[in-house]
Amino acid sequence: MSTGRIAKIHVHHGFEPAIGEAIAAQLRQGMPEREIVVSHREEELRARIAEIEVLLAFRPPRGMWSGARRLRLIQMMGAGVDALLPAPDLPAQVQITNARGLHGAQMSEFALAMMLALAKRIPRALEQQRAHLWKLYGLPLLGGKTLGILGLGAIGAAVADKARAFGMRVIGTQRTPREMANVDLVVSGPEGTERVLRESNYAVVLLPLTPETRGSIGARELDWLRPGAFFVNLARGGIVDEQALLERLRSGHLAGAASDVFAREPMPPDDPLWDAPNLIVTPHVAGLEPEYMVRLMELAVDNVSRLERGEPLRNLVDRERGY
């Protein structure tokens, strides 16, 4: 493992320049002795790739790593590494770390916010308010209902804790099932997914996007949900078949859904999902909260120091598994 002082840190968000600048500003405070270089455009990053030792990235461009001769660490800015992996051209010595563990608080609040908004029909209330319309409607409970969480990691655990406070029964899937506080049943594999979906009144997807999970929630899986169920995707658009979701919202099989992530981001203005009945669309914001950049900076500072000292890094990603 190569060690040695790292003088420059490179940042590339690849999606939202303001976020790249925000993390760069934090890094300048957290490691004032190092130079922080931001590349907003892909061409800038490509032009610099041979000199980069440490890169903070969210959506790095594909197929540019063979020239990354000095690269030692890619610290991903989010928990997901699907924008980077698989990367067959990435030199073997490059370590990849992600930001897992930083999202539990804000994403669990967001998951509950979406479940409550759907159950309590907040979009309908706002529509009626805009139309000055006074008309009553029924509102299902969360209490006593079953919440199925696909992908019970750190975020799923935080969602389970909050759902339990609402009196929900919580079940979910995990690659290797282990007992979890506030989760009544943890299962794995395709049979586990089927069981969870069949029993759920509310389903929340929190899986990483990997070759294994891509497209894994299609028409068949959505049909396993009980008629009138609510579906929330906070993971990645590529996991869910969007056409199948649209059809099940149009048919009323699903009473409602919320999605923060889409196959195409930013979602083009002509995408039919914008107008899907009972779908709440949010622009990939569930993981953002004001303190996130500070916590991400602290993780990056720690990992750069560990790298210099030749110590094991935090949040190392398994390249084969893709998370």
Ligand code: OXD
């Ligand atoms: C993430 C995200 O991967 O915010 O963390 O999408």
